[in-house]
Amino acid sequence: MKLQISVLLAGIILAGSNSFGQPNYNNNKFKQLKEELATPNVYRTASGAPGPNYYQQQADYVMKIELDDANQKVTGSETVTYTNNSPDVLSYIWLQLDQNVRKKGSDRELTSTETIEDLSSAWALNRRLNQMEFEGGFNLTKVTDASGKAIEHHVVGTMMRIDLPKPMSKGEKFSFKVEWWYNINDRMKIGGRSGYEYFKEEDNYLYTIAQFYPRMCVYNDVEGWQNKQFLGAGEFTLPFGNYEVEITVPADHIVAATGELQNASKVLTAEQRERWAKAKESDEPVFIVTEEEARKAEKSKSKSTKTWSFKAENVRDFAFASSRKFMWDAQRVVQKTKTVMAMSYYPKEGNPLWDKYSTRVVAQTLKTYSKHTFDYPYPVAISVHANYIGMEYPMICFNGGRPNADGTYSERTKYGMHSVIIHEVGHNYFPMIINSDERQWTWMDEGLNTFLQYLTEQEWQRDYPSSRGPAHLIVDYMKGDKSNISPIMTNSESIYQFGNNAYGKPATALNILRETILGRELFDFAFKTYAQRWMFKHPTPADFFRTMEDASGVDLDWFWRGWFYTNDNVDIALSGVQWYQINTRNPEIEKEFKKEVDQMENKNISQIRNKSDIKETTNEKFPELDDKYNTQDPYEVTKEDVESYEDFMASLSDADKALLDKGYNFYQLDFENKGGLVMPIILRFTFEDKTQEVVRIPAEIWRKNDKEISKVFMFEKKVDMVELDPFLETADCDVNDNFWPRKNIPSKFDIFENKRGYRRY
Numbered sequence: 001m002k003l004q005i006s007v008l009l010a011g012i013i014l015a016g017s018n019s020f021g022q023p024n025y026n027n028n029k030f031k032q033l034k035e036e037l038a039t040p041n042v043y044r045t046a047s048g049a050p051g052p053n054y055y056q057q058q059a060d061y062v063m064k065i066e067l068d069d070a071n072q073k074v075t076g077s078e079t080v081t082y083t084n085n086s087p088d089v090l091s092y093i094w095l096q097l098d099q100n101v102r103k104k105g106s107d108r109e110l111t112s113t114e115t116i117e118d119l120s121s122a123w124a125l126n127r128r129l130n131q132m133e134f135e136g137g138f139n140l141t142k143v144t145d146a147s148g149k150a151i152e153h154h155v156v157g158t159m160m161r162i163d164l165p166k167p168m169s170k171g172e173k174f175s176f177k178v179e180w181w182y183n184i185n186d187r188m189k190i191g192g193r194s195g196y197e198y199f200k201e202e203d204n205y206l207y208t209i210a211q212f213y214p215r216m217c218v219y220n221d222v223e224g225w226q227n228k229q230f231l232g233a234g235e236f237t238l239p240f241g242n243y244e245v246e247i248t249v250p251a252d253h254i255v256a257a258t259g260e261l262q263n264a265s266k267v268l269t270a271e272q273r274e275r276w277a278k279a280k281e282s283d284e285p286v287f288i289v290t291e292e293e294a295r296k297a298e299k300s301k302s303k304s305t306k307t308w309s310f311k312a313e314n315v316r317d318f319a320f321a322s323s324r325k326f327m328w329d330a331q332r333v334v335q336k337t338k339t340v341m342a343m344s345y346y347p348k349e350g351n352p353l354w355d356k357y358s359t360r361v362v363a364q365t366l367k368t369y370s371k372h373t374f375d376y377p378y379p380v381a382i383s384v385h386a387n388y389i390g391m392e393y394p395m396i397c398f399n400g401g402r403p404n405a406d407g408t409y410s411e412r413t414k415y416g417m418h419s420v421i422i423h424e425v426g427h428n429y430f431p432m433i434i435n436s437d438e439r440q441w442t443w444m445d446e447g448l449n450t451f452l453q454y455l456t457e458q459e460w461q462r463d464y465p466s467s468r469g470p471a472h473l474i475v476d477y478m479k480g481d482k483s484n485i486s487p488i489m490t491n492s493e494s495i496y497q498f499g500n501n502a503y504g505k506p507a508t509a510l511n512i513l514r515e516t517i518l519g520r521e522l523f524d525f526a527f528k529t530y531a532q533r534w535m536f537k538h539p540t541p542a543d544f545f546r547t548m549e550d551a552s553g554v555d556l557d558w559f560w561r562g563w564f565y566t567n568d569n570v571d572i573a574l575s576g577v578q579w580y581q582i583n584t585r586n587p588e589i590e591k592e593f594k595k596e597v598d599q600m601e602n603k604n605i606s607q608i609r610n611k612s613d614i615k616e617t618t619n620e621k622f623p624e625l626d627d628k629y630n631t632q633d634p635y636e637v638t639k640e641d642v643e644s645y646e647d648f649m650a651s652l653s654d655a656d657k658a659l660l661d662k663g664y665n666f667y668q669l670d671f672e673n674k675g676g677l678v679m680p681i682i683l684r685f686t687f688e689d690k691t692q693e694v695v696r697i698p699a700e701i702w703r704k705n706d707k708e709i710s711k712v713f714m715f716e717k718k719v720d721m722v723e724l725d726p727f728l729e730t731a732d733c734d735v736n737d738n739f740w741p742r743k744n745i746p747s748k749f750d751i752f753e754n755k756r757g758y759r760r761y
Helices: 098-102 107-111 122-133 270-279 291-297 353-372 411-426 443-460 471-478 498-517 520-534 541-552 557-565 587-600 605-613 639-650 654-662
Strands: 002-005 058-068 073-083 090-096 139-145 153-156 159-168 173-183 195-199 204-209 241-250 254-257 286-289 305-315 320-323 327-334 339-346 380-385 390-393 396-399 572-582 665-673 681-687 692-697 708-715 719-724
Touching: 139 159, 159 173, 241 254, 241 320, 254 305, 254 339, 270 286, 270 327, 286 291, 291 327, 320 396, 327 353, 339 353, 353 380, 353 411, 353 443, 353 520, 380 411, 390 411, 396 411, 411 443, 443 498, 471 498, 498 520, 498 557, 520 541, 541 557, 572 719, 665 719, 681 708, 692 708
Parallel strands: 002 572, 058 241, 339 380, 380 396
Antiparallel strands: 058 073, 073 173, 090 159, 139 173, 153 159, 195 204, 204 320, 241 305, 254 320, 286 327, 327 339, 390 396, 572 665, 665 708, 681 692, 681 719
């Protein structure tokens, strides 16, 4: 029902807000992130850029690795040259021993929790028993300085401290040697980011090897040494350096690795080298090792070995894959600054999916990611097929997605394979190049990478069934039990729901920033600025937050605070709509309006029942009891009414008269913030003539009251319907209260019990 404004414009507040319920400063959702972010300094500026004294350490490796295919063991030796570029004097250095997470009695084993129900399937119980029986962890056989003299060292769980013979000052280098071996884990039985898969039919192995050597920790201006124990969830923080690696494997194996192959003439046939040359000029995949060659190799095992030599410059890590089952294809990806080789390695079990899609998906990933960050700087990008896994390293990643034994596959398998390849190849940008601290902040690589994964999926195929990115896909998580939801800014090892927290929610937040808060052009400029500022460097969350604000020119502290520092959710209700028109004072119009309103008024229940229950009232029986003096029709226009109206019109200016002639409709909309997370208000008005208008209101409308607000809208046409968040872009967790008039949203409930399943990590 419409109401009238009795005074021409007095009392109309177009940007209304109530003082009731105003938050105090400490709880204000628009409070700046002063206390949460580190104070800017000469290393990291207030704008989010590296400061004039920014530094980072360097670790260079020369390694010899031997893969024992008979016993599934890796043996290695390394010479590490560590350069201290910091202003600090270092008396010791720290290395990561990630394989020690599999040692019996490790912190991960001791601190993991489970119930009997968790072990209630044969698969889960066997996995647990296999983990207990496996003899994992590094076996260090020698730790010496460059001359071979033993040096003091101490193993602390998954870390090792080397005490330096003398302290290192700024600019000094220290070289040392480590020799080791360890047993390779069976990924299919006990899980793991790396390991082997055994193919019983032909008694062959496919190795995906990573975290296989003692690796230097990061030392920086933020935390000093990042030597937080590896418990399995928080991944890796590593300095950049140059690698020279020799990998000795059975002579019939094909090896894929970080870096560029240095001795192709010794490990590839002349025909394979010709194919490689052809692939360098091709925009479509070309086989270097064919399926026929791979099938032939897997039927007989060579007793001799070959050594593959690789070099990689300015990388933070090194990984490799090896198998006699591999076929190998490649194509070029032409960029403005350099041409990159996209490549895939996979066994016959991967086809027909892998030969059709893998390398093309790698190429698309490089194109989309580079558009939003920088040209891919490395010479190769490799996708290796490894069942039930997705894991990333510089220039190489291990990806699942296997067809059925008969070569058929579902859409779920196909899209799952595409998505994991995009995601893992994308990790070359985050964190392999934009080298954030994964051990501390998983979202800085997983979340940003998942956001770009979504953009890549949509460029790969229109309406690709992406599982993360758009706002509505995160709703079920954000409206869940808050006791099981941690803020994004939570350490990697303490996150409750890893995938939703570190991947889905930050990716959604960035997509909302791009589509709703900043707009695509402004967001893309700011995001690319961050990527280019911090490529080959170590950014922190503050560097990201500050750069996005600095480059966009938009204060986003409220957004970071709500989305990253709390577990609030978005639930904004359109709690009320009132329709007003200006009182024209014209008696012919206003008395007709009063008559219409009076007729619309509902009768109360007593009036309704009395009409039938009371057969005759006293004044109906005796009409003479009614007074006769009040005979005027209350809706009649009198002479006095006309004179009063004429006096009123004479007092108005021409502008006031024009305003009355417009016949504006005023709508007061009341909003309630039920979820706690402030967000922009997006409204779509549908008018009587079926035309529409979209109004976008910045989140700052909540700045003086983050619980309840009102706003008045003025239209020449009458409104038929109002919709809040009509394009599902704010992750509103309850859209049932987003409509006026109210609209029922259909849904279904499931009466059948879902069977519990187990995922293979």
